[in-house]
Amino acid sequence: MAQTDPNRVLRLLPLVAGGLGGTLLLLNRVLTPALTESQARSDVMGVILSALLILTGLLWQRVQPIAPESVVLVGDEGFELDDALPDGMKTELAWASHLLLTNTVTRSVVVYHQGKTLLRRGILSPKAEVIPGPILQRVLETGKAVYLVKLSIYPGRVEFDYLPENTQGVICQPMGKDGALILAANAPRSYTRQDEAWVAGIADKLGHSLDEALNTAHT
Structure with a gap:
């Protein structure tokens, strides 16, 4: 719409x-x-x-530029968390994803860490498994965020089949060791510089907590 x-x-x-x-x-x-x-x-x-x-x-x-046109993302609203996570980590992921969904244009949140999808929240795609394509792989390897301001113009958009099919914009933010916070927006060019900085801060906090939790579990 x-x-x-x-x-x-x-x-x-x-x-x-x-x-x-x-x-x-x-x-x-x-x-x-x-x-x-x-x-x-x-x-x-x-x-x-x-x-x-x-x-x-x-x-x-x-x-006063015209605001980007938004759409209603295709999919069902849901909230999925990895049951193997410690309770404290589940709470932190739930808190962070809630903030992103209520305070930014984000409509779908995916947390991917060390080969596992730990969280999906918001409007969900039928496909739950995250298979890193070239764009996400580059984020994981370089530790640098990628903001696709208008997803439809990028040939690499096909790798984001775990997001709603009519997603308008995507942020892939590095998160801890071999992890990424993936956000889907319902309008192109809708994240501001302030939004990007805020997303980076949340990803850093989540990444630190996840790395510590995994290190504790392995000792």
Whole structure:
């Protein structure tokens, strides 16, 4: 479902007013048989005001860009956690995923760590298994995040079949040792720089906790 722009009328108002004012001034000039000096000065002021209105409207189109169109992701809402995780780790994953789903444009969260899918939450794809493709593999190997601002334009989107099929944007954020936090958004170009920094902080915290939990389990 497309998201409408609530400020559309306001954004167009200066353009319409400026264009209408300029048109009326031109008609008045053409239809006036004898132009007085005072009317000439008024016309000049009117032209300047109309031009300023049009310029303001054009600037508003850039300063207040239209919000990206969002869709309703295909899939069923759910919450899946790996039963083998310690209770404390389950709580931390549940808390972090809840924050991401309620405070960002994220609609689906996947936590992948050392070959296992530890969590899926939000709108879920029928396919639960995460098989790292080239993009996720690069994130795991380099430890650098990848933000696919508009998933549909990337040929590598086919590897994200464990996300809703109409996912619009994806963040693959490295998380601990051989792990990644994978987020799916319902609108393209919708994560801000602040969102990305916040996602990185949550992934670092989860990765540290998971690495510690696994090290404790192996000792």
